[in-house]
Amino acid sequence: MNTLRPPVKVALAESVGVLARGDGWAYEPKFDGHRVLVFRDADGVVLQARSGRLVGSAFPDLAAAARRLPEGTVLDGEAVIWTGGRTDFAAVQRRAAATPARAAVLARRLPASYAAFDLLADGGTDLRRAPYERRRARLVELLGPLGPPLQPVPMTTDPELAETWYETLPETGIEGLVMKRLDQPYRGGVRAWRKLRHTDTRDAVVVGHTGARQRPGALVLVLPGDDTPVVSSPLAPGLRTVVGAALAGAIPAGEGTATAVGVGEVTYHRVVPELVVEVGQQTTRHGFVTVLRPKEN
Template sequence: MTVALAVAVRTLPRAPGLAYEPKFDGHRLVIIRTDRAVDGVVLQARSGRIVTAAFPDLAAAAHHLPAGTVLDGEVVVWHAGRTDFALVQRRAAAASAARAAVLAQTLPASYAAFDVLELAGLDLRARPYERRRALLVDLLLPLGPPLQPVPMTTDPELAETWYETLPASGIEGLVVKRMDQPYPAGRRGWQKLRHTNVRDAAVVGYTGTARRPLALVLVLPVGDETPLVSSPLTAPLRAEVAAAVAARDPEAAGGAPRTSRGATITAIGLGEVPFHPLDPPLTAEVRHTSTRHPPPEVLRLRTDL
């Protein structure tokens, strides 16, 4: 299922016919409820990867949806009153069914649904957002958590209040949609207003090996363009970076020896470390509070760019 995307804006759009939703800090997830009696739920990540086994709690909840239903939304994990992106990554990285079951008990997931693409076998993507939103609320409110519709308002003043106050709960910004808009699958048809500590950065290299990259060497779009070493990659990101490197250089991914051609960089707490340059660079979405301290946290590769 190809999902809709959003283009970044710097100020809050204000116009008649706009809807505003909080942007949750989690993993994009499509829930597909098929007509199978057994194993009738598929959970798909934004990349298209099937992640059903990592979220057995959400899969179980999705069995209560009507067959032929497809939802678009964000999976989040709440901790200490706020969403915690690192905990979502732990859930996604579950290496076995047993581990996933344990994590579902200790770190239960919630699903913040913001669109319904199909309902009871009827494709709704051509319907206006206003109609899809009404159907989504009618569908999910009787079911209750962990499947919940995201809040929505058409009041820009309330939306601005959300933007200013909700980051304390882990909300990273707003998504803005037109009420009369069909679902823009595969296109940047929505707008997103994010807090400024989340940016796209150029990935000019990686530390570790091609099979097991440990961190990324980044050039941020602010500051003096001096490369920085990211914080350590999570297991899912290591796998994603390794796959991206393998697609560029199958020989390196196969274990052939590689040198850094003398390339080194200073990593916080580690000193000078060798790294493997990437030319042309990749792009990653990163979170950082300043240019150097603490090191940037890699949220995901921007494979869509």
């Protein structure tokens, strides 16, 4: 019935330094979660991460909730977890990395919500060429009767309200705004949207390290909105000791491979994602990621 099948390339956003103003702009809070596409068809529900990886087994609670959607629906959004009134990026990455056996336990302890921000297909009809304004209206109409944990993200066309969101929502874990043109189609793999973040630094979850755990050479990280591990630039000597102490209680999870800028594929030691670090990142997707400091729990 549905013409869209995973993997589907997701739409992306370009970082900007100012709020877009003028007619025809829409503004949404930018949630830091795990990017997930939801496919509901006659056979059930499939969840796809940004990388194309299928993650339904890691989020059984969201997969179960998505069965309430009409057949032929495809959503784009973020899986998020709320703890203490804030979004918890480390917790959602822990969910995303869980084995099927562990996933059910974590789903009860750390239930996920789904912040939907786009509708790619409705009743089997591909809507990606339709303007955002039309997709948004149908998204709200579709999810409104269902309620949590599937919810549309807030949206406004008022730049003053958007600016208020930008100034007041960070205390809830919202890192900024996403700006879209009302007449814009959904362009997978293209940075056609704009994102305005508060700082040039971001939080990242540590999923592994190179070298000894007590004094790692680099960290392997997952950044908000992406599930593809990236290798940081080499840690400064003093930071290696600090990070090594923060990793002291990390649970080993075998070995993996990731791509390091300028080096290629490297083997690293995987750990259960518990540690969050603050990083600086160049605006280009494949730029260096520099670890600044571990974040306090």
